[in-house]
Amino acid sequence: MSSSRQTRNQKLILEVLQHHSQPLSAQDIFLQLRNANHSVGLATVYRVLDTLRNEGKLQSINLGDPQVYYQVLPSNGHNRHHLICTQCRQVIPLSGCPVGDLEAQLSRQYQFVIEYHVLDFYGTCAQCRGVGGPESGPQGSALLQAKPK
Numbered sequence: 542m543s544s545s546r547q548t549r550n551q552k553l554i555l556e557v558l559q560h561h562s563q564p565l566s567a568q569d570i571f572l573q574l575r576n577a578n579h580s581v582g583l584a585t586v587y588r589v590l591d592t593l594r595n596e597g598k599l600q601s602i603n604l605g606d607p608q609v610y611y612q613v614l615p616s617n618g619h620n621r622h623h624l625i626c627t628q629c630r631q632v633i634p635l636s637g638c639p640v641g642d643l644e645a646q647l648s649r650q651y652q653f654v655i656e657y658h659v660l661d662f663y664g665t666c667a668q669c670r671g672v673g674g675p676e677s678g679p680q681g682s683a684l685l686q687a688k689p690k
């Protein structure tokens with residue numbers, strides 16, 4: 542693949558992810574691109590996602606199924622933390638980092654230079670428990686509503 546084509550594919554895939562507030566799998570991205578008439582093969586999508594993640598532009602998220610989901614990293618480069626509903630697979634991003642102090646403390650205690658951390662919380666969201674919605678509802682979750690296997 543020529544490097545200009547690779548750059549184009551990276552840009553396309555980043556755009557797809559930026560347009561969705563919910564994390565997408567490689568398959569989701571592949572279908573989105575195809576629906577938009579971009580001919581990018583699934584293998585290429587996987588390869589580009591890998592590259593983008595290694596470059597620190599994406600983070601991958603595990604939603605409790607075998608697929609890996611991807612999301613654009615916030616501009617501060619800090620991996621975002623999430624509340625992930627195991628019933629409907631809604632992903633609620635946390636606005637801040639709840640463990641900044643802990644990271645500093647561990648770094649001191651173990652003389653360990655921490656480059657990054659990953660922290661997600663799994664459970665059942667308010668809607669699935671039937672107790673009303675969150676205070677500020679996320680948008681665009683329809684795409685990841687549970688698909689029957």
Ligand SMILES: [Zn+2]
Nearest residue numbers: 626629666669
């Ligand atoms: Zn739920």
Ligand SMILES: [Zn+2]
Nearest residue numbers: 638639640641
């Ligand atoms: Zn954090």
